Amino acid sequence: MRAAVMRANDAPLTIEDVKIDSPGPGEVLLETAASGICHSDLTVIEGGLPFPPPCILGHEPSGIVEEVGAGVTDFAPGDHVIGCINRWCGVCRFCTEGRPYLCETAYLGRPEDQGPRLTAADGSPIAQFANLSSFAEKMLCPERSLVKIRDDMPLDRAALIGCGVTTGLGAALHTVNIRAGSSVVIIGLGGVGLSALQGARIVGAGQIIAVDTQEWKFETAKLMGATHCVDASDGDPVAAVHELTGGGADFVFECIGLVPTVEQAVAMTGRGGTSVLVGVVPITQTVAISAADLTLQEKKITGSLMGSNRFRFDMPKYVEFYLDGRLKLDEMISARVKLDDVNDALDKMKKGEVARQVIVYD
Ligand code: PAD
Ligand code: ZN
Numbered sequence: 001m002r003a004a005v006m007r008a009n010d011a012p013l014t015i016e017d018v019k020i021d022s023p024g025p026g027e028v029l030l031e032t033a034a035s036g037i038c039h040s041d042l043t044v045i046e047g048g049l050p051f052p053p054p055c056i057l058g059h060e061p062s063g064i065v066e067e068v069g070a071g072v073t074d075f076a077p078g079d080h081v082i083g084c085i086n087r088w089c090g091v092c093r094f095c096t097e098g099r100p101y102l103c104e105t106a107y108l109g110r111p112e113d114q115g116p117r118l119t120a121a122d123g124s125p126i127a128q129f130a131n132l133s134s135f136a137e138k139m140l141c142p143e144r145s146l147v148k149i150r151d152d153m154p155l156d157r158a159a160l161i162g163c164g165v166t167t168g169l170g171a172a173l174h175t176v177n178i179r180a181g182s183s184v185v186i187i188g189l190g191g192v193g194l195s196a197l198q199g200a201r202i203v204g205a206g207q208i209i210a211v212d213t214q215e216w217k218f219e220t221a222k223l224m225g226a227t228h229c230v231d232a233s234d235g236d237p238v239a240a241v242h243e244l245t246g247g248g249a250d251f252v253f254e255c256i257g258l259v260p261t262v263e264q265a266v267a268m269t270g271r272g273g274t275s276v277l278v279g280v281v282p283i284t285q286t287v288a289i290s291a292a293d294l295t296l297q298e299k300k301i302t303g304s305l306m307g308s309n310r311f312r313f314d315m316p317k318y319v320e321f322y323l324d325g326r327l328k329l330d331e332m333i334s335a336r337v338k339l340d341d342v343n344d345a346l347d348k349m350k351k352g353e354v355a356r357q358v359i360v361y362d
Pocket of ligand 1: 037038039040043163164167187188189190191192193211212213214217232255256257258261277278279280281304305306307349350352354355
C-alpha cells in the first residue's frame with residue numbers, strides 16, 4: 001500500500017510503498033476511507049510532540065473493515081468505522097472510573113513476538129502513530145481503537161469526528177460544565193476550535209466570542225454559532241473580550257497551543273471563570289501565569305485531552321448530531337486532497353489558510 005512516511009523531523013513526508021501485516025488477535029485491517037489533517041500531526045513533524053521517525057502520522061480517520069483477527073467480535077468486514085487515538089484497556093484505574101481517555105496503556109503497541117504492523121520496502125519497521133497511522137491506504141488497528149458508525153454517514157465527514165471534532169466538541173460538552181447563558185470565548189478557529197464553538201452553541205451558551213488572526217474565518221464561525229468575532233491581528237484581543245463581556249468570560253477555550261494565546265486565555269477569563277487548555281503547547285515551552293490572579297478571582301485552569309471522550313459512546317452520538325443538522329461539518333472542510341498532496345496541505349495548515357483538510361482515498 002502507499003503511505004506518507006515521516007523519515008525525519010522538519011522535512012517533507014515521503015510517499016512510499018509500505019507493507020502492512022495481516023490482523024493478529026484483537027486487530028482489524030481497514031481500508032482507509034479518509035483522514036483529516038490535524039495540527040498535532042504538524043506538531044510531531046516539527047518536534048513539539050516527541051515521536052521518533054520513521055513513522056506514519058495521521059490520526060483522524062474513517063475506514064471500512066476489510067478483515068478481522070482472531071477473537072474480534074465487535075466488527076465484521078464491510079463495517080464503517082471511525083478510529084480514535086484513545087485505545088482503552090478497560091481494567092486500569094482510569095478506565096474503571098469512567099475516564100478511558102486517560103487509559104495508561106493506550107499506546108502499548110503489538111506484543112513483540114508478533115513483529116511490526118508496518119514495514120518499509122527494505123523490511124525495516126516503521127512506527128505506527130497512536131495505533132492508527134491514517135496517512136496510508138490501509139490501517140491495522142486494535143479493535144478498541146475503533147467504533148462502528150451508521151453506513152449512511154459520509155465517510156469524509158466522519159473522519160473529522162476521529163480527532164478534531166471529538167476534541168473540541170467534547171471539551172465543551174464533557175471537560176467543563178457550561179450552564180446555559182454562560183459567556184464563552186474560543187481562541188483559534190481550526191478544526192478543534194470550530195468544534196468547541198459548536199459545542200458551546202449546542203449546550204446553550206450566551207455570548208460566543210470567536211478569536212482568530214485570519215479574518216476570513218469569521219464567516220464560518222458565525223455560521224457555526226459565534227455571536228461576536230475578534231480579530232487578534234488588529235488590537236488587543238484581551239481588552240476586546242473584557243469589553244464585550246464586561247470583565248472577562250465564564251469559559252475560555254485555547255485551541256491553538258501557543259504560549260502567548262494560553263496567557264491571553266487566562267487573562268480573558270473572568271472572576272470565577274475557567275480557562276480550558278485544548279491546544280498542545282510544544283513540550284519544551286512553559287507558560288507564565290499570575291497565581292494571585294487565580295486565587296483572588298477564583299479562576300480555574302484545566303487541560304482537556306481528546307474532549308474527555310468515551311468514544312464508543314460519543315462518536316455515534318456526534319454522527320447523529322451531524323445527520324440531524326446540529327453539528328456542521330460540511331462547512332468545516334476547506335479542501336479534499338489526495339495522499340500525494342499531504343505536504344502541500346500541511347503547509348497550508350501551517351500558514352492558517354484552511355479550516356480542515358481531508359485526505360480522501362479512492
Ligand atoms: P489549526 O492549525 O487548524 O487551527 C489553529 C487556528 O489558530 C488557526 O485558525 C489560526 O489562524 C489560529 N491562530 C494562530 N495564531 C493565532 C493567534 N495568535 N491568535 C488567534 N488565533 C491564532 O489547528 P487545529 O484546530 O488542528 O488544532 C488546534 C490545537 O489543538 C493544536 O495545538 C493541536 O495540537 C491541538 C489538539 N489537541 C488535542 C487534545 O487532546 N487536547 C487533540 C487534537 C488537537
Ligand atoms: Zn488530532
